[in-house]
Amino acid sequence: MAGTEWFQLRDPLTNSPLRGTVHGTGDYRRMEQAHRGRELPTEPIQVFADMGRDPRDFIWVSLVPLIHQRVVDALNAAGCTGWSTYPVTMHGRKGVVLPDYHGLVITGRCASITIDCDPARLVYRRLPNGWCPAHKGLLVDAPTWDGSDLFCAADGKTGYLIVTPRLRELFRQLRITNVKFTPVEECSLLAEGFPSIPVPRTGPPPPPPGARWVESPIPPDLAAELVAPADPLTIQDVNREIESLRPLTGDELLDHTERLGLAWAHLLITTLHWQWANLALADREPQIALVSPQRDYAAFPFAYCQGLLADATRENSSVLLFNLLVAGQLPAAKPGAFVIVT
DSSP states (O other), X not given: OOOTTOEEEXXXXXXXXXXXXXXXXXXXXXXXXXHTTSOOXXXXXXXXXXXXXXXXXXXXXXXXXXXXXXXXXXXXXXXXXXXXXXXXXXXXXXXXXXXXEEEEEEXXXXXXXXXXXXXXXXXXXXXXXXXXXXXXXXXXXXGGOOOOSEEEEXXXXXXXXXXXXXXXXXXXXXXXXXXXXXXXXXXXXXXXXXXXXXXXOSSSOOOOTTOOOEEEOOOHHHHTTSOXXXXXXXXXXXXXXHHHHOSOOHHHHHHHHHHHHHHHHHHHHHHHOOEEEEEEOTTSOOEEEEEOTTSSEEEOHHHHHHHHHHOTTSOOOHHHHHHHHHHTOSOOOOTTOOEEOO
16 A cells, blocks of 8 residues: 655756756666666766756756765765665766766665556646646555665666655755655556546647547748757746747737747757657648657647747746656657647
8 A cells, every 4th residue: 555654756847957968868778777776887977967057966867866965975974775876977057067966876675666546546637738637646565665765666667766754854954955755645647548627728629539640741841940949948948938928919929939939849859859740630731740759749839839928827838848748747648649738
């Protein structure tokens, strides 16, 4: 059963803290393996500044955390168990090396950590595309827990990082930054096979039951206009401009929709390798869209940004949606499904 004595340690997904990235999927896989204590690198993994600006005690590289020496000293001084480190080199803005960062290795174990999928405990979470169903509560295999202060599942089927109240209280007292703790009974995961509750939105309507989106290439003359901005914006820049400009109408709305929609789109292109495409339903005009590499998700960046810029009462979800996409916190979708996320 879910244990109230444990907490999930995770990325708080806030805007200002510096986030890291690596060049190539190979280095990220090495980080994942090291984080789970499976294979430690002998040479430092090179990590580079990505989003955000402020280095904190935790720097997240997608779902993998780096920790500052301050965290290492705190864990050692308190005698916390279930952890180790591996070497990384953290490159900040303009290539300046940020010293004293380490990759976090989790050595503590229990047999399994799963989400509670009992339909009786289904909850609904507010996301940019509506109220979405979610399973709530983690099931930690308590009898197999090795007693460590930090631990994860030995079976490798889930990536939850669990900590004891002692460690959470230590971090709270020392004000360790850019980390969030959620009681295991409050953790949730988006659920498949249950209806969502949509909210009004601007942009292409969802397909009727049984209909499918059909992809076609962007015409060359249009593709030439969808190049990356000469001065790329960060996701925080996009968010600030939307807030400061709206509500807009007329030509101003169209001009800023094109500029900010393109900026938001290229953040997905550079971060997640999404691609431009035309998407159409039967008997409808094709729409300019971004599609994920596996074609499981799609977004309409211009319609999305136009809706945010035109309506100042609408929740500005530009940062939230981007962070959810980067973190992979979306309902599971099959390749070719084109689940619309905007």
